[in-house]
Every structure is written in structure tokens, then in C-alpha cells.
Amino acid sequence: MRKNLNVIAAYSIMMVLIILVGIFQSWNIALSIFNMCLISAVMTMGANIQWGYAGLINFGIMGYTALGGLAAVLISVDPIQEAWRVGGFDILMCLWLIIVMVLVIRFILKNFQKSKLRTYGIAAIIVAGIIIIRITAEPGIEAIEAVNPAKTGFLGGLGLPIIFSWIVGAFFAGGLAFIVGKVALGLRADYLAIATLLISEIVIAIIKHEDWLTRGVKNVIGLKRPAPYEVDLQTTDWFINLVEKFNSGKLSLISNLADRQSALNQLVIEGSSVFVKLCYSGLFLVVVIILLILTQKALYSPWGRMMRAIRDNEEAANAMGKNVVKQHLLIFILGSAIVGIAGAMLVTQDGLFTPGSYRPMRYTFLIWVMVIVGGSGNNFGAILGGFAVWFLWIEAAPIALFLINLFTASMSDTHALKVHLIESVPYFRYLMMGLGLLLIMRYRPKGIIPEKIEIK
Amino acid sequence: MDILNAIVLLLNYIFVPALTYGSQLALGAIFVTLIYGILRFANFATGDMMSFGTMVAILFTWYFQSIGISLGILPTALLAIPFAILFMIIYMLLIDKFVFKYYRVQKSPPVQLAMVSIGVMFVTQAVVRIIIGPADQRFFDGQKFIIKAGEFKEMTGLNEGLAIKSTQVITIFVTIILVSVLFWFLNKTKTGKSMKAYSDNEDLALLSGIDPKKIVMITWIIAGILATIGGVLYGLDKSFKPFTYFNNMLPIFAAAIVGGIGNPFGAFLGGYVIAFSEIFLTYAYKKFFMYVLPESMEPETLVQLLSTDYKFAVSFSILVIVLLYRPSGIFKGKIL
Numbered sequence: 001m002r003k004n005l006n007v008i009a010a011y012s013i014m015m016v017l018i019i020l021v022g023i024f025q026s027w028n029i030a031l032s033i034f035n036m037c038l039i040s041a042v043m044t045m046g047a048n049i050q051w052g053y054a055g056l057i058n059f060g061i062m063g064y065t066a067l068g069g070l071a072a073v074l075i076s077v078d079p080i081q082e083a084w085r086v087g088g089f090d091i092l093m094c095l096w097l098i099i100v101m102v103l104v105i106r107f108i109l110k111n112f113q114k115s116k117l118r119t120y121g122i123a124a125i126i127v128a129g130i131i132i133i134r135i136t137a138e139p140g141i142e143a144i145e146a147v148n149p150a151k152t153g154f155l156g157g158l159g160l161p162i163i164f165s166w167i168v169g170a171f172f173a174g175g176l177a178f179i180v181g182k183v184a185l186g187l188r189a190d191y192l193a194i195a196t197l198l199i200s201e202i203v204i205a206i207i208k209h210e211d212w213l214t215r216g217v218k219n220v221i222g223l224k225r226p227a228p229y230e231v232d233l234q235t236t237d238w239f240i241n242l243v244e245k246f247n248s249g250k251l252s253l254i255s256n257l258a259d260r261q262s263a264l265n266q267l268v269i270e271g272s273s274v275f276v277k278l279c280y281s282g283l284f285l286v287v288v289i290i291l292l293i294l295t296q297k298a299l300y301s302p303w304g305r306m307m308r309a310i311r312d313n314e315e316a317a318n319a320m321g322k323n324v325v326k327q328h329l330l331i332f333i334l335g336s337a338i339v340g341i342a343g344a345m346l347v348t349q350d351g352l353f354t355p356g357s358y359r360p361m362r363y364t365f366l367i368w369v370m371v372i373v374g375g376s377g378n379n380f381g382a383i384l385g386g387f388a389v390w391f392l393w394i395e396a397a398p399i400a401l402f403l404i405n406l407f408t409a410s411m412s413d414t415h416a417l418k419v420h421l422i423e424s425v426p427y428f429r430y431l432m433m434g435l436g437l438l439l440i441m442r443y444r445p446k447g448i449i450p451e452k453i454e455i456k
Numbered sequence: 457m458d459i460l461n462a463i464v465l466l467l468n469y470i471f472v473p474a475l476t477y478g479s480q481l482a483l484g485a486i487f488v489t490l491i492y493g494i495l496r497f498a499n500f501a502t503g504d505m506m507s508f509g510t511m512v513a514i515l516f517t518w519y520f521q522s523i524g525i526s527l528g529i530l531p532t533a534l535l536a537i538p539f540a541i542l543f544m545i546i547y548m549l550l551i552d553k554f555v556f557k558y559y560r561v562q563k564s565p566p567v568q569l570a571m572v573s574i575g576v577m578f579v580t581q582a583v584v585r586i587i588i589g590p591a592d593q594r595f596f597d598g599q600k601f602i603i604k605a606g607e608f609k610e611m612t613g614l615n616e617g618l619a620i621k622s623t624q625v626i627t628i629f630v631t632i633i634l635v636s637v638l639f640w641f642l643n644k645t646k647t648g649k650s651m652k653a654y655s656d657n658e659d660l661a662l663l664s665g666i667d668p669k670k671i672v673m674i675t676w677i678i679a680g681i682l683a684t685i686g687g688v689l690y691g692l693d694k695s696f697k698p699f700t701y702f703n704n705m706l707p708i709f710a711a712a713i714v715g716g717i718g719n720p721f722g723a724f725l726g727g728y729v730i731a732f733s734e735i736f737l738t739y740a741y742k743k744f745f746m747y748v749l750p751e752s753m754e755p756e757t758l759v760q761l762l763s764t765d766y767k768f769a770v771s772f773s774i775l776v777i778v779l780l781y782r783p784s785g786i787f788k789g790k791i792l
Contacts, residue, residue, distance in 0.1 A: 057567060119781075187779060189567045190498040194709050195779055198772035201706055209765035361581075361702070365574055372571060427585035434578025438555060441572055 007380050007449055014387045021395070028270070031277035033394050038284035039345050040386035044370045045291055045379060046338030052377035052451065053304065054331040055311035057193045060180065062363035063200030064336045066207055066355065067176055068169030068343020070214060073157055073353045075165035076224045080156035083144045087212065090140025091155070094133050101129040144212040154215045163226050165344045166287070173340025174333045176203065181332040185325070197360065208355045220353040227279035233272040240264070243271040280349055287345065288383070291338060295379050307331060366393065369433055373440050375447025384449055392436070396429035462747035464616040468605075474735040475728070476624040476693055479631035482727030483686030484708035486638070486720050487679050493655040493718035494675045495556065497569030501577040502683075503705030507698050508547060508580050509684030510691045511588045513540035514595045521597070529599040533688055534626070540688065545680035551576055552676055560672070577702075584698050593696040596623065623693040634685060635724055638678065642720060647674060655718065706768065707734075710775040716785025725787065730771045738764045 018037075022030030043061065050056040105122055112118045145153045184195040207214050214220070233239045244251065247267050254260040298304050310317040310324055318324050347353050366389065374385020392399075401422065408418045440447065484506060491499045499505075516536030526532050555576060559569050602625055605617025642648040647670075654661040654671045662668065687701065694700070707730050715726025740758040749755075762770065778785065 183776060183780060187783065189565075190570050191713070191779065191783075193567075193570060194498060194713065195776065198706055198710065198775055202769045202772050205766055205769045209763065365578070368571070368574065369578075421586070424586045424589065427582050427590070429582075430578045430585065431582035434575045434580075434582060437575035437578065438572065441568070441575065442558060445568075 007384075010384050010448060011380075014384065014391070017391060027274050028277065031274060031281060033391060035277060035280050035284060035349060036394075037387040037390045038281065038288050039342050039349065040367070040370060040390045041288055041383040042284075042291060042342035042345065042386075043339050043367050044374060044382040044386040045288075045295055046335045046342065047367055047371045048335075048374075048376060048379060048382035049295060049338065050331060050335035051371055052382065053299065053307045053311065054328060055189075056185070056328060056332055056335075057189050058196050058332070058335065059193045059360075059364050059368070060196035060200035060203075060336075061339050061367050062358050062360050063196075063203035064173040064176065064339040065343035065346065065363050066200075066204055066358045067172040068165075068340035068345075069347040069353050069358075070207060071169035071172045071340070072162055072165040072223060072344045072347040073214065073220050075157055075160050075168055076162035077157035077220065078159040080147065080152045080154070083147045083152060083155050083212075086147060087140035087142075087144035088155070090137055091144075091212070094137045094140075097129065097133050097136065101125065141212045152215075153218070154212055154220075161226065162224050162348050163283075165348070166341050169340040169344030170337040171340075173343065174337035177333045177336030178329070180336075181329045185328050185332060197364065200360070200364065204355065204358050207358075214353070214355060217356045219355070221351070223347065223351045223353065225351060226283060226348065227276050230269075230272040230276055233275060234268050239272065239275070240268055243268050246271075284345060284349075287341065291341075292379055292383070299379065366433065369437050371447075373436060373447060375449040375451060377451030378447070378449050381447050381449035381451070385447065388448070389433070389436075392432055393429055396432050397425050400425050400428035400432075458747045461614050461616045462744050464608075464612075464614055464618050465744055465747065468616065468618045470732075470735050470739055472618075472620060472624055474732045476627045477735070478728035478731030479627050480686055480690040480693065480727075481704075481708055481711045481731055482724045483631060483634070483682050483689070484704065485711035485715060485723035485727045486635070487682040487686065488708055488712040489715070489717055489720055489723040490675055490679055490682075492712070493720075494651060494671060495560070495569075497566045497573065498709070500570060500573045500705070501580055502708055503702045504577050504580040504584065504698070505544070505548070505679075506683045506687035506690075506704070507584050507696070507701035509540050509544040509680070510687035510696050510701070511584050512543040513537055513684065513688045514588065514593055514691070514696060516540060517595045527598065529622070530626070531596050531598045531623070531692055533595055533692055537685060537688055541681050541684045544684045545677050548676045548680045548683075549673065552672065581698060581702065588698075590698055593691075595696065596692050598622065621693070623689075627689045627693055630685060630689060634682070638682075639721070641678075651675065703768075707771045710771045713775055714778050714785055716787040719785065719787055722785055722787030726785070729786070730774065733774055734767050734770045737761045737770050738767050 018030050018034055021033060043065070046064075047058065047061060050058045104125060108118060108122060108125075144155060147153060180196060180199050184192055184199070187195060208216050210216065211218065244264060247264075251260055251264060251267075254263055306317070306322055307327065309320070310322060310327055314324055370385040370389040371382055372385070373389055374383065375381025404418070404421045404425070408415070408421065411418045413419075444450075484502060487506075488499060488502055491497065491502075513533055513536045516539045517531075517533045520526070520532050520535060525535065527535055555572060556569065559572060599622055601619060602622050603618060603620045605619040608618045609615070642652065650661065650666045651671055651674065653664070654666055654668065658668075661671075690701075690704070708727075711726035711730045712723045713726070714729055715722030715724065717723075738760065740760040742755055742758050742760075745753075745755050745759060
């Protein structure tokens with residue numbers, strides 16, 4: 001108990017902060033911060049597995065998040081029959097062609113000696129394959145995108161409950177990680193960072209511009225929810241009774257019957273959105289706890305010990321007969337899959353998929369700030385980092401506004417500098433993130449809750 | 457005649473824009489490669505440092521315009537560049553003193569320095585956005601075109617026009633001068649040679665009496681000059697927007713690595729490799745074939761290898777291929 005005191009203290013402070021937001025701003029804001037904190041925590045756990053356990057640097061988090069989001073779309077949206085009829089065959093043909101291409105390349109790689117001829121041959125196959133696939137796909141894609149373009153214009157999905165996408169998102173992200181890992185894991189750390197960053201940009205470019213699959217920048221809105229809708233709740237009897245019971249003290253003060261009814265209506269509207277957010281919190285909390293248990297178990301297992309050995313001294317681990325390349329690939333896939341889950345959760349919560357919103361600042365670098373600030377190599381640290389940094393990211397604007405008003409109190413309200421500063425309040429969050437990262441790296445390089453390995 | 461038309465078409469839509477864009481990338485890539493070679497880390501704040509320098513130049517341009525100073529047909533921004541460079545160098549030296557120096561003295565691994573540069577990236581981005589805002593800023597003034605498409609058609613009697621913007625000529629011209637001076641400095645002067653020695657082998661350089669503090673300072677000064685000029689040229693040619701500058705970091709990295717990181721000449725050529733391949737692969741060649749081929753063979757589609765949406769993806773794919781088959785870059789940089 002004693003040695004975990006700082007962990008408990010840090011988490012209690014975090015909870016108190018969120019509750020304070022609930023009391024002073026509103027419970028709605030507090031809960032949406034809390035939900036995003038949980039999603040961020042899942043992302044940081046994924047990044048922490050790669051960086052903290054194995055020392056692999058992955059700046060492609062954005063790409064895996066987007067793939068998770070894509071999974072949510074492909075699972076939950078109803079299939080669009082019309083689009084499948086006009087263009088489905090062409091798309092399936094292409095899929096088949098891609099599989100054939102990959103198999104042929106594999107065959108060549110296996111059965112021929114490494115030579116210039118083989119390299120050029122493979123390059124020629126890839127170029128010819130891309131041209132054939134484009135020619136095959138063109139009419140299909142055009143036909144699909146022409147089907148009711150204002151509303152659909154894409155193939156749609158499978159029409160299953162969106163919860164399944166959390167698992168499928170993990171598989172999507174893991175699959176991408178397998179390819180990326182095969183290509184890039186041999187590189188030195190900072191090259192791996194650049195390569196993964198650029199590959200994630202390619203993924204985003206594809207998601208943005210392949211309209212037949214993702215609707216691209218036209219966005220997919222109105223995804224199915226795992227939680228009830230506010231509108232339905234507001235007309236449900238048991239929910240209205242529940243709200244009445246909760247607020248009976250407040251309501252009984254109002255004597256006028258009509259006033260009381262309108263006050264109750266207001267409370268029901270507020271209550272319904274809080275209730276929906278609570279449902280999400282519950283779901284997310286379950287995911288976070290399951291992942292936490294699994295990652296903690298893995299960390300203290302022989303496998304976790306081996307990973308740390310590889311991280312701390314690759315050559316020595318190799319000499320001990322550990323397959324470094326294979327383990328690196330495995331952990332790269334596992335970490336990315338967890339990030340994919342978070343991506344699917346994010347889209348589930350928002351109910352919409354907007355490929356244009358995936359930017360490296362928000363989905364890659366911010367997550368890295370979380371990992372470094374929280375404490376790499378320690379799951380509790382990583383989760384705390386997710387909470388603290390996201391909280392600061394959201395509350396930075398009010399804090400900055402308060403500070404600006406404090407320091408410019410002597411100026412008149414129309415002073416040009418004051419007006420300019422107040423206008424640029426949203427950008428102070430970048431300043432706080434940057435300074436926070438620099439200060440932590442300088443004075444507490446292991447993060448708020450440092451890695452601590454107990455030998456049992 | 458048709459052949460001439462085809463050549464002018466390619467010049468107008470591929471060659472001139474690619475040469476301009478390539479020059480802008482090349483300056484950024486040399487900046488990245490110098491920091492990597494001498495300070496030994498991948499600087500993720502590259503794009504934002506460039507946007508900081510450009511921002512100062514824009515502020516000076518506005519100031520000059522407000523007091524009525526201009527360069528006539530040339531953009532006023534050229535006059536603002538020296539002042540912007542000064543501010544940029546001061547900013548970089550301050551960052552080095554307060555941030556990077558500590559890790560250099562500690563001999564931290566390059567990954568840690570790269571992480572620190574992300575912190576610098578956040579801070580710089582915030583500073584730029586707080587001072588000038590996230591919006592698009594155009595600060596070009598003076599004469600816009602050297603040759604207009606219409607004038608060119610009248611002059612030569614061809615169907616295709618060739619438009620050359622003054623910013624394109626300025627970009628290419630300035631890049632040639634700057635890069636020549638830089639290579640002369642690196643290869644011929646004593647300081648330049650000691651920088652190379654330091655980059656090759658730090659310990660040996662120290663033993664032969666090279667002062668590391670001086671080398672680091674000169675590196676930041678050169679980096680400041682390159683970042684500011686590269687940023688201002690890009691802003692003049694297109695427009696200044698902090699987010700675009702941040703994104704430009706990616707093709708710049710690609711250029712530096714394709715050229716062989718740590719090798720300034722490779723980075724210089726890498727910029728053009730990236731720019732030309734981006735534009736070559738995403739250009740629709742329909743009109744070109746209409747001129748070159750007989751009428752019966754005219755293509756019906758756009759004859760575009762990749763849609764322009766994938767412009768960025770092209771450079772990144774090149775990078776991935778280079779990393780796979782020749783990780784030290786086309787022109788042999790440091791071995792990875």
C-alpha cells in the first residue's frame with residue numbers, strides 16, 4: 001500500500017479535478033472529458049506497449065486510429081445494395097487481383113535467387129498490377145460513387161452492431177502494423193519514427209480519397225450507437241421518474257405546477273445527455289480495465305521480462321537466443337491493435353467518421369506527450385498521462401483566459417494587445433503541451449509515475 | 457509545331473513548378489540534414505521553425521509597407537529577410553541554450569533529442585499562432601508575372617502559353633546563390649571543414665582542437681538562414697499558413713533521407729527528386745499526347761498515373777522504397 005501511495009494520490013487528484021469541472025462548469029462537460037480521457041488512456045496504453053516495453057518508436061498512431069474508425073464505419077453502416085449491384089463485382093475483382101499479385105510476388109521471392117533481375121521483375125509486376133487494377137476498378141468506382149452521392153456514394157458496411165468494430169478495428173490496425181513492421185522495423189529508431197509518420201500520412205490520404213470505401217471527406221454521419229438516444233430517453237417513463245426522484249428536493253420547492261413541469265422537462269433533457277455519456281463511460285471503462293489487467297499481467301510475465309531485456313540490450317538478448325526481430329514485430333502489432341480499438345471507440349462515441357479531422361498533431365504527437373509525461377514503461381503512468389494531458393488540452397483555454405485577464409487587468413478592455421491575446425486563447429494549449437513536455441523531459445525524464453519493476 | 461507546343465506545355469505545368477517546389481524543399485532538406493549530421497538528431501520542429509522565420513519576415517514586410525518602403529517590382533519581403541534571419545538565429549540559439557544543450561552535454565540518445573524537438577515543435581507552433589494567427593497570409597507585392605501566358609502566345613505564335621511567375625524566378629535564383637555559397641563555405645573554408653570533421657567523428661574532431669561550441673553555434677546560424685529563406689520563398693510562391701508549413705516537414709524529411717541524410721549535396725538533389733516525382737506522377741498527360749500523337753491515337757482518359765490527391769503519398773512511397781533498398785540514401789549519407 002505504502003509504495004503505491006503516489007499512484008493513488010495522482011489518480012485522486014485527477015478525479016477531483018474532473019469532479020470540480022462537473023461542479024463548476026457542468027456534468028456534461030466533465031463526463032465528455034472523462035470519456036475522452038478513457039479513450040486517450042487506451043491509445044497511450046498501445047503506445048506504451050511499443051515504447052515503454054520494447055523501445056520501439058511509432059509515430060504512426062494517427063494511421064491506426066483512423067483505421068479503427070474505418071472499421072467502425074464498415075461494421076455498423078447498412079450495406080448499400082444498389083452500390084453493390086452496380087460496382088461490387090469490379091471491386092471484388094480488384095481484391096482478387098491484389099491477392100493474386102501478392103501471391104505471385106511471394107512465389108518469386110521464395111523460388112528465385114536474390115538478383116537484380118528479380119528486383120526489377122517484382123517492380124514490373126507491381127507497376128503492371130497497379131495499372132490493371134486501376135483499369136478494372138475505374139468503372140466500378142465511378143458507378144458506386146454515382147449512386148445517390150449526396151447520401152451514400154459508397155459501398156456501405158455490414159450492418160452489424162458497432163461494438164463489434166472495436167475488435168475488428170484492432171484486427172485492421174494489427175494488419176497494417178504487420179505490413180509496416182515487416183517494412184520498417186529494421187530501421188534505426190529515429191528513421192523508424194519518420195517512416196511510420198509518413199506511412200500514417202499515406203493511410204490517411206487513402207482513407208480521405210477512396211470515396212467508394214469511406215465516403216472520403218464527405219464524412220459518414222449518424223452511425224449506430226451502442227447507447228440509447230437522448231430523444232428516446234426523454235419520452236421514456238422510467239427515465240423521467242428517475243430524474244424526478246433524483247431532483248425531488250429541488251422540484252418540491254417549486255409550488256406552481258406548470259413551472260414544476262417545465263423545470264422537470266429541462267432536467268430530463270440535461271439528464272438524458274448525462275445518462276448517455278454515462279453509458280459510454282461504462283463501456284469504455286470496461287475496455288480500459290480489461291486492457292489494464294492484460295498489459296499488467298504481460299508486463300510481469302516471463303514474456304514482459306524478455307521484452308525489457310530486448311529493450312535494454314538488444315545484442316545481449318539476441319545472444320541469449322531471443323528472436324529480437326520476431327518479438328519486435330509482435331509487440332508492434334499488439335500495440336497498434338490497441339490503438340485501433342481506441343480509434344473505433346472514438347468514432348463510436350462521436351457517431352461520425354470524418355477523415356479530414358485526422359491530423360498528426362492531435363493523434364500522434366499529443367499521444368506521445370501523454371506517454372512521456374505519464375511515465376513510459378508503466379501502465380498506470382501511461383493512463384494517468386492520458387488523463388492529465390487530455391484534461392489540460394481541454395481546460396487549457398479557460399486557464400489561459402484566466403491568466404491573460406489576470407496579467408492584463410490594468411489594461412483597458414479595448415487595448416489591442418489584450419484583445420489579440422484573448423482572440424488567440426485556443427493556441428495556448430500548444431504552448432502548455434510543449435512546455436509541459438520539455439519540463440517533464442528535463443526534470444523528471446521518467447514521467448510522473450516512473451517505471452518500477454518489482455521482482456517477485 | 458506540335459512538338460514545340462508539347463514541350464511548352466510540359467515546361468509550363470511540370471518543369472517550372474517542380475523546379476520551384478524542389479528548390480524550396482531542397483533548402484529545408486539541407487537544414488534537416490545539417491542538424492542531423494552535426495547535432496545528431498531528427499528535428500521534428502523543422503516545419504515550424506521555418507514558419508517562425510517566415511512570420512517574422514511577414515511582420516517586417518507589413519512594417520515596411522506601412523512606412524512606404526518597397527523594392528519596386530520585387531517583393532518587399534526580400535528586404536525583410538535579413539531582419540527575419542537575425543530574429544530566427546536568436547530564437548534558435550535561445551532554444552539551443554535552454555533546451556538542446558542539456559541533452560547534448562548529457563550525451564542523450566538521438567531518440568530523446570527527437571522527442572525534445574517535438575516539445576520545441578509544440579512551443580514554436582503556439583508562438584506562431586498566438587502572434588500571427590492560424591489563417592492564410594499573403595504578403596507578396598510587386599510585379600506578379602515575368603511572362604504572362606497570353607503574351608507568350610502572342611510572341612511565339614504557339615497554342616500553349618508559358619507563364620513564369622516572378623516568385624518562381626526569385627526562388628530558383630536565390631536557391632542557386634545560397635546553395636553555392638553554402639557549399640563553398642562547407643568545402644573550402646576552415647570552419648566548414650571543421651564542421652565536416654565534427655560530423656564525421658566527434659572525438660577525433662575534439663582531439664584536433666576543434667571547438668564544439670563554435671561548431672554548434674555556426675550550425676544553428678546556417679540553419680536559421682536556410683529555414684528563414686526557404687520559408688519565405690515558399691510563402692511568397694504559395695501563401696503562408698502555419699499548418700501547411702508543419703505539413704511540409706514530411707516531404708522535407710523525405711527529401712533529406714532520399715538524398716542520404718547527413719549529406720548536404722544529397723539533400724539538395726533529394727528536394728528535386730521528390731518535387732519532380734510528385735508532379736510527374738500526378739500530372740494528367742492527355743493534352744501532351746494530343747499534341748504528340750496523331751489524331752487517330754488520341755487518348756480518351758486523362759492519362760494520369762495517380763490522382764493529385766496522392767501527391768504527398770508519392771514522396772512518402774519513394775522514401776519507403778529508398779529506405780528498403782538503399783537505407784543510406786541515393787547519395788550515400790550516414791550508414792544507418
